[in-house]
Amino acid sequence: MDTYYNPEDLSKFSSISEGAPDLWKKFSEWYGAVFAEGALTEREKSLIALAVAHAVQCPYCIDAYTQACFEKGSNREQMTEAVHVASAIKGGAALIHGVQMRNAAEKIGM
Amino acid sequence: MDVHKDNAAAAEAANPFEASLAGSRLFPLMSSCISTLQVNMGRVCNQSCRHCHVEAGPGRTEVISRLTLDACLRILKDRRYPIVDITGGAPEMSPHYRWFVQECRRVKCHVKTRTNLTILLEEGYKDLPGFFAANRVEVIASLPYYLENETDRQRGQGVFEASIEALKALNARGYGMEDGLALNLVYNPCGAFLPPSQRSITEDFRRELMKRHGIRFTNLFTITNMPIGRFLKFLKDSGNLNRYMDRLKTSYNPAAAANVMCRQTLSVGWDGSLFDCDFNQMLGLKCDHGAPDHISGFKGPELESRRIVTGVHCYGCTAGAGSSCTGAVAD
Numbered sequence: 203m204d205t206y207y208n209p210e211d212l213s214k215f216s217s218i219s220e221g222a223p224d225l226w227k228k229f230s231e232w233y234g235a236v237f238a239e240g241a242l243t244e245r246e247k248s249l250i251a252l253a254v255a256h257a258v259q260c261p262y263c264i265d266a267y268t269q270a271c272f273e274k275g276s277n278r279e280q281m282t283e284a285v286h287v288a289s290a291i292k293g294g295a296a297l298i299h300g301v302q303m304r305n306a307a308e309k310i311g312m
Numbered sequence: 313m314d315v316h317k318d319n320a321a322a323a324e325a326a327n328p329f330e331a332s333l334a335g336s337r338l339f340p341l342m343s344s345c346i347s348t349l350q351v352n353m354g355r356v357c358n359q360s361c362r363h364c365h366v367e368a369g370p371g372r373t374e375v376i377s378r379l380t381l382d383a384c385l386r387i388l389k390d391r392r393y394p395i396v397d398i399t400g401g402a403p404e405m406s407p408h409y410r411w412f413v414q415e416c417r418r419v420k421c422h423v424k425t426r427t428n429l430t431i432l433l434e435e436g437y438k439d440l441p442g443f444f445a446a447n448r449v450e451v452i453a454s455l456p457y458y459l460e461n462e463t464d465r466q467r468g469q470g471v472f473e474a475s476i477e478a479l480k481a482l483n484a485r486g487y488g489m490e491d492g493l494a495l496n497l498v499y500n501p502c503g504a505f506l507p508p509s510q511r512s513i514t515e516d517f518r519r520e521l522m523k524r525h526g527i528r529f530t531n532l533f534t535i536t537n538m539p540i541g542r543f544l545k546f547l548k549d550s551g552n553l554n555r556y557m558d559r560l561k562t563s564y565n566p567a568a569a570a571n572v573m574c575r576q577t578l579s580v581g582w583d584g585s586l587f588d589c590d591f592n593q594m595l596g597l598k599c600d601h602g603a604p605d606h607i608s609g610f611k612g613p614e615l616e617s618r619r620i621v622t623g624v625h626c627y628g629c630t631a632g633a634g635s636s637c638t639g640a641v642a643d
Contacts, residue, residue, distance in 0.1 A: 272508075275513045279459070
């Protein structure tokens with residue numbers, strides 16, 4: 203193995219069922235139900251998944267949900283905006299902790 | 313003994329697509345009738361699109377002869393096939409195009425023409441919207457996306473803008489608005505992925521084309537890119553071939569397979585050869601299994617219930633909601 207992440211591993215996802223087939227079955231059923239059309243469309247769910255994939259920085263998910271977004275009818279502009287939403291939340295989440303820094307500085311400073 | 317199981321095993325060895333058919337009790341795949349005679353006028357085109365399975369372009373010289381078109385007209389008249397679907401290349405560039413459309417109408421056929429739209433702006437072709445309307449021709453126009461970037465990425469710089477202008481010219485003739493003047497658009501993916509649901513992308517096209525350009529159309533057809541011709545080269549060059557083929561195979565849908573267009577269509581090549589579809593035509597896979605493979609030997613009853621020639625490319629028509637020259641074939 204040259205790298206920890208190998209694109210070909212994406213298609214081997216189901217091999218994780220070995221050792222715990224019942225848990226994999228439950229996960230698969232739940233996962234399928236999550237992404238089925240409901241109060242949100244499949245397209246909206248794929249865009250959310252793409253954004254979350256960037257937030258958790260999962261290259262497998264980015265690969266899979268880039269394709270899924272196209273196949274649900276999203277375009278590059280929409281997908282890029284979704285990534286910006288994830289980035290804004292990630293950036294905002296870091297920045298809001300600056301208040302903690304200021305509180306700590308206030309406490310120990312003179 | 314399960315005959316279908318035995319058939320599946322035998323077919324698997326020779327052709328994985330036929331194994332999939334056998335698994336859904338469709339092997340061997342047979343035509344049910346001929347309702348559409350699809351006529352390929354040749355490979356000459358004013359565009360050279362990156363996805364084109366025909367590999368058409370301005371440098372191609374293959375053009376259908378008047379002799380072959382005469383034979384098509386005799387068949388349409390004798391067998392009373394209701395629909396003729398004229399394709400290419402840019403079919404309008406054939407010197408016999410207008411004559412053939414008028415003759416098809418004379419034998420009471422419903423005429424569909426494929427158009428890349430930009431040809432309608434070229435000198436010598438600008439009057440075609442009026443010609444289409446006068447002959448009540450159904451227009452099936454390529455427009456891969458409602459945004460300029462995505463369209464030009466696939467079809468070439470400036471194609472989107474020209475396509476919009478051509479669509480406006482068709483709308484001005486009543487296309488997309490009046491009964492009997494159907495303007496159908498063709499979406500195909502701008503890359504190595506399957507088309508979205510026809511219903512949802514139609515809503516997007518209708519909303520965006522109206523909002524951005526004031527354009528109306530009748531229906532939108534989603535068509536899967538076939539792994540042949542220039543699109544196959546793109547798949548190989550970009551390292552996407554295996555993944556795309558896996559995607560097609562794992563998305564095999566028996567309901568789509570049952571409704572594939574070749575079961576009601578016969579495709580005539582520019583040189584008079586007969587094929588089960590335009591894709592087989594580009595692969596040189598002529599009608600076989602005892603059916604005539606050239607228009608000079610045309611036999612209606614044999615061709616109307618012929619066995620279809622298949623290959624792995626056929627997964628392109630059976631993936632997901634399926635794909636045909638008139639869009640998705642399954643829910």
